[in-house]
Amino acid sequence: MGELKLMKGNEAIAEAAMRCGCDGYFGYPITPQSEIMETLMLAKPWETTGMVVLQAESEVASINMLYGGASCGKKVMTSSSSPGISLMLEGISYLAGAELPCLIVNVVRGGPGLGTIQPSQADYFQTTKGGGHGDYQVIALAPASVQEMNDFVGLGFDLAFKYRIPSLILTDGVIGQMMEKVIVAESKPRWTDAEIKKISGTWATTGKTKDRERHVITSLNLESEKQEIHNHHLQAKYREIEVNEVRFEEFQTKDAEYLYVAYGSSARICQKSVQLARAKGIKVGLLRPITVWPYPTVRLSELANQVKGMLAVEMSAGQMVYDVRLAANGKIPVSHFGRYGGVIPSPDEVLVAMEKFIKEGK
Amino acid sequence: MAAIEIKDIIKKENLVYGKTKILTDNIMHYCPGCSHGVIHKIVAEVIEELGIQEKTIGVSPVGCSVLAYNYLDIDWQQAAHGRAPALATATKRLLPDHYVFTYQGDGDLASIGTAEILHACNRGENITVIFVNNAIYGMTGGQMAPTTLMGMATATSPYGREAALHGYPLKITELIAQLPGVAYVTRQSVQTPAAVRKAKKAIKKGFENQDKKIGTSFIEIVSTCSSGWKLSPVDSNRWMEEHMFKFYPLGDLKDSERNSEEEYKKYIE
Structure with a gap:
């Protein structure tokens, strides 16, 4: 350690x-x-x-x-x-x-x-x-x-x-x-x-030795057919990452009826807000995406079958909320609460936003 | 007298010149009369003569020479427009025993990449810069470059370059020569065999300077662009000699064996 x-x-x-x-x-x-x-x-x-x-x-x-x-x-x-x-x-x-x-x-x-x-x-x-x-x-x-x-x-x-x-x-x-x-x-x-050779030896520009072809690092393909093939390759890689590398953390979601979705410092604020809500008897949980790409779409989609609504809390005018909506896919109401332009919301005002969301359903 | 057979002439002992192995057999995309082919060849010859193929990393620009990596059999990085000196900076600092050079045109180096080249040279990066100045954007179809001469007609200065509308041609090489970080700044050309030999010598010196760790070596090659200039290759060379050389005179602007720190002492005196 x-x-x-x-x-x-x-x-x-x-x-x-x-x-x-x-x-x-x-x-x-x-x-x-x-x-x-x-x-x-x-x-x-x-x-x-x-x-x-x-x-x-x-x-x-x-x-x-x-x-x-x-x-x-x-x-x-x-x-x-x-x-x-x-x-x-x-x-x-x-x-x-x-x-x-x-x-x-x-x-x-x-x-x-x-x-x-x-x-x-x-x-x-x-x-x-x-x-x-x-x-x-x-x-x-x-x-x-x-x-x-x-x-x-x-x-x-x-x-x-x-x-x-x-x-x-x-x-x-x-x-x-x-x-x-x-x-x-x-x-x-x-x-x-030697380690670099082992890890990146098939592509890295370390000097062309006699035992290999020259390595060229470029993003240029003047033939569009080849560029499309390269794009297919990139997209296949992205799909693989979406399957393998999604990371997220859940906080009190087991019995949750409503869910905060928040990442980074907003997630810390929401964590406190969950405690405040629970003290008032409101069953709120939090899903915190750790990777925002790839996004925990699959898990949020599952939770959309359990909770009654999701509130995306971000220090923005509403950006990640679109990914939450895509995951919920119309099954439940999804809304957004945010402070922005450099303002940090308090756990209390996040809770007020959640209570309003629960009451109004939007 | 017996007839001389061609197979009797093609013998190793009769060979006086050959294509360097560093130059690949790929057919070049350059226009007839373009200077890039000759410059590629002499860079390749220098790499072979110095025996540094395994230790050389080239950084190609955006512009006509973007595909330089198809023609020289070394490892290459293809940079975003103007950023080759930034790539070369990191590459040389991370692989200090390698030979790193950028190959850039005038639009790449003297317009969009002005900040990168000035700061790389000012930091005295131990790299070699090959600056091909043909006073025009070739790849995109003959637009005005920062180095386009006054009065010169291009696709974006169709009535000729005028100061009020376009500003003045930029002598970037003269600017670079003021910096304490540079060891060697020279302006060459490749329109005659004698000029090619001098340019090759300059490029060789630029690479050799990397061993001495004395700062940046900057080699401008005043070049032609027959397609962009809308002149035949022969007329292009003539036009270059008559007009380009007047504004961009050939020769060394700086040749210092001092390292950057000593150079700086002189600079502040």
Whole structure:
């Protein structure tokens, strides 16, 4: 078992990166996530693990540095917040198209535009419905604690390399800035050249040796028939991920008559709200998607046969609620409650919203 | 006198020139008269002569040379438009014993990718940059580039480039040469055998500089685009010599053996 530490969510990301054998971090400062790069620069991992840390000239450069590093079969990551992620979307589309494993962290803040530096969950569409151009997905993990910020760095890399796909940690300013106890993982060494050859030797650009054809990392196919075949391959992979990698957590759902559906910091708020509801005798439960893509559609669909209604609680004007509606498929009423633009709802107002939903049935 | 048979001539000892094995047998998509073919060949020859095929990673751009990976038998990364220096930065930092180069056109490097090239050079990344400047967007059909000369007609400056409407041609290489991070900045061309030899020497130096870890090597090659310029290959070369070389004079802009830190001391003095 690893060491117990008290740290901020952003610091946990940095610490976990160094401990999981990450080869490179490339980023650009933006609130509320700058502590990730600051922590790394202070720790100087290039002197210990050999991890490269570089402050790029922009988010556009950062994400393309990821493309270069990931092309070499290295474990590379970046982090940013909403406006920065918007700038990265072109690069994320390229990474998905070229099937490059990497880790992207989005510590979401309120938008649109420059918006606010306060927490938000309004990047759900951007994360789960593409964002960039073309038909693609990224695996999106939504931590609800500083412990999960730590845990999902290693998990994100594992999934990224398992499927040759970008992984994204979708978190927000609450989780990024709050401090909690964390059990940090044992340090793992970075992969050796031999290990990289074993893991990514069929595609990575490590220099063309005589025993193999040259490796080309590209997302370009000028022949549309070939590009369609490539898309078929990507879609087949996405279906496989949807079967294998859905992660969620349930809280008091066994006898629940109504259900909160919430991820990340909203799930923490809803957890408290469930307790408040139960104290008043209202049988409410919570389903917390841990992966927001792939989404726990199957489980929500089952729960739609049990509960009388579902309330999606998000710090957005209503984005994930569409996935809840798709899962419920008209069987029961589904509604949304959200505060947004950087405002965090309280457990009490979430409960009030639930009581109104129960009363009005919509 | 016995007739000389061709099979008697084709012998190893009579061979004076051959195609480098680094160049693949794929048929190039470039137009007749385009400079890319020659530049590809000399980059390939340099890689073979230095014996670095197994350690070389090329980064191709968006533009006519996007498919460079079909022609040079090395590992390649194909970058988003303008971002090749960012890919090369990470690749070189993660694989410091490899030879990493970008191959970029003027639209890619001097327009959409200005930030990436300036900052990669300013950080003194130990990479080689091959900058092919033909003053036009070839791939998309002959639109105005940042390096398009004043008065030059293109698809998006059909009445000729004028400052009030389009701004001025950008001497990006002169800008790059100001940076302490760069070790070697030169401007070459490939329209004659002598020019090809000089350009090849410059490219070789650019790769060799990666061993010395003295910063970025930046090699501009002033080139032609017969299709975009709407001139025959021969006329294109003539036009380039008469007009392009005046604004983009050939030769070394910087050739320093100093490393970036020493260079910076000089820079702030």
